Amino acid sequence: MRYFLLVVLLFTNLVSEAQLTDEQFIRKIYDEALAKGQSYEMLEHLCTKIGPRLSGSPGAAAAVEWSRQVMQAYGFDSVWLQPVMVPIGTGQRNWPHCQFKKLGSETVNICALGGSVGTGAGGVLANVVEVKTWDELRQLGEKGVKGKIVFFNRPMDPKLIPMFSSYGGAVDQRANGASEAAKLGAIGVIVRSMGVNLEDYPHTGSLRYALNIPKIPAVAIATRHAEVLSELLKDDKDLKFYFETHCETLPDAPSFNVIGELKGTERSEEIIVVGGHLDSWDLGQGAHDDGAGCVQSIEVLRLFKALGYKPKRTIRAVMFMNEENGLRGGVEYANQAKLKNEKHIAAIESDRGGFTPRGFTVPTQATAREKVRSWKPLLEPYGLSDFSQEGGGADISPLAPQGVPLMGYLPDSQRYFNFHHTAEDTFDKVDKRELELGAAAMAAIIYLIDRYGLD
């Protein structure tokens, strides 16, 4: 009797799978995601019950445990924690770190950059020199910079259409401004926030201190206040600015990547990764960056289970830890993959927010790239028409040297930098359908990769 039932079940399964075209199965993925999706409820919990998740913080630890439990409750074949050492509290630890600072009669909203040293209780009080380019900084030289605060005020270019291009044209100031200014004797740095609109809230994000250069404190200033400061400096070259931050980087501490897996039925040794990063800055709730990517990745596996889809290859949802200020999770995942001689045939990251779909970034490998592009007709009815850019995401980038084809989910970018790295990146800024469409898009592309491979 048991045997007979098994045969019937197997046969039913084979028939139903054989009957569905790719078009039909992708339609089923979207039906499930849009009518019975669970990504939005997951994100609500992650954002409003757990909240900010800076690496090494209690929030990050809670998010690790929560995502492990969620994936176990969904009955994925395996769920485990992958240990990784992470820096604690780089730059942002001492909440509240957003401080209103007096500037003449203006009140200015700042926040420390990630990784910055703090000023300590004495703060920094000094004259301000404004620059928009590295050339301007060099021309000022030691004479013009020494003992001063350098104010990097090159705006994101509003004329560029993809907002990541606009971000890319300004973020060098945040990343390298402190060390470049310190080389010339500056004692502090103010960076115009990486936001394209005029806003009252600052954007944090990592800086990189160069080796053997004094580490000076650096803060971001809200874009509207950057305009005010620039105006004031025109009239008053002797203007002094005061800011105070209390940041420190504590010794590394243990944390985890969280991994859930559906085991492949035919080629289980071939692994497809879908992921986002579980950590966030301690401003806001890390809703778009990158709670969205995490819950979408879990949802991909849940969708397959709900639809009774048994992947040929092994599909892993990975919640990476410490993308924002270290990338330790991404690096460790790639290390372990190499150590264990795992064969990853593709990795896809969602780390551009939970916005309405535009397409995917495609692998740099020519065969894989053209194969993905050949699927465009299947995906275009769902708003996925942009397959023009190459590349993946930060967390999966350490897999590149192993030759893994990397991709990224590409949502619309217009609103992303209203929220990115700010106190405004909260659950209520995410639209339910836009989030669900992203989860379905990733499930659709992973289904195609699972069926047809990328080689």
Place this chain on the structure above:
Amino acid sequence: MRYFLLVVLLFTNLVSEAQLTDEQFIRKIYDEALAKGQSYEMLEHLCTKIGPRLSGSPGAAAAVEWSRQVMQAYGFDSVWLQPVMVPIGTGQRNWPHCQFKKLGSETVNICALGGSVGTGAGGVLANVVEVKTWDELRQLGEKGVKGKIVFFNRPMDPKLIPMFSSYGGAVDQRANGASEAAKLGAIGVIVRSMGVNLEDYPHTGSLRYALNIPKIPAVAIATRHAEVLSELLKDDKDLKFYFETHCETLPDAPSFNVIGELKGTERSEEIIVVGGHLDSWDLGQGAHDDGAGCVQSIEVLRLFKALGYKPKRTIRAVMFMNEENGLRGGVEYANQAKLKNEKHIAAIESDRGGFTPRGFTVPTQATAREKVRSWKPLLEPYGLSDFSQEGGGADISPLAPQGVPLMGYLPDSQRYFNFHHTAEDTFDKVDKRELELGAAAMAAIIYLIDRYGLD
């Protein structure tokens, strides 16, 4: 000296225009719209200083005068008011018309449908019968419906990708529910709001009373409360619902379409219309519906002026009056065009919200349609890739019998029905860049039509 200057200026102008390819000129349109655009500031004024603009209301009159002044201040060649008689206060006049109604222990948020008669002070108290289809209503028949309130509870289908398809599959209940129920003797109608998510606020919108059928009062109920009501009805077939509305339709009163024009330099008799509708429901601020379309239309002409572009054809920005509950402005505009024997070579409407661009709906005329589609490579870099649907917008539809090629600006539709016809349709729900990209998109397509025509 004067003559010499004139020649130099003319020559400069000719050279600069001749030097620019279409690609370059479209790039200039976007540069101006994104770096120095004024659509967002216009919308802020229209929404927050003027507010709701129901036909015949003081708000609508203020919006007429404001948009006239704005277009005059920009120095368009002509700006005028086109008289049109509009109904006053259909369904919505007596603010506050959103009333919380007790339903057992539940408090329910309703609003009158546009055009509905009011219940008056006595309200309507009756048993409720729920239906999801017209078949279900017919099967209930007079026996099941007479003396009762009919509750139309077919949800918008979340599985459809373009939200207007989802809306189209449910809005017949709002449009025809009252008269279909009245034919069977119902004394009131509750319609599930046209929103895809579960929300606490109701959506209004027009109904149509059939001729010679008793006019019974109709209200929309928030989607979340529709679910609650449906659950309660399962346990209690004898449940009674009470609602009270005070709506009336006053005699027609004068109002206006507001028109601004740039005169064509070569074929001034050929007219291209770009427009939106100035009226809104009296819930919210009419930000996405359709303040966005109005300010984008004004911005199109402003962009051309700012760039020194002299159109060959005459380009008109038209703020139509009374789209929501009568379409009188659209009808009158088409009447006048016919009476004056005007030659409209194209009309484009923006009435799908101020969201991130997806494309355009294209004319039904084959030559015009294919011509528009041939421009796709010029527009795709700006996120305009969907040219799949045919049709225009409500206000320009009365031009169809004159053979005018009609088009619509097509923004992303995923968030539109979170706001449509609700108190949530406010300025803060519109993203600056998304709005600006729409204005630039319309300017780009009108530039191409102006240069190359559609025949």
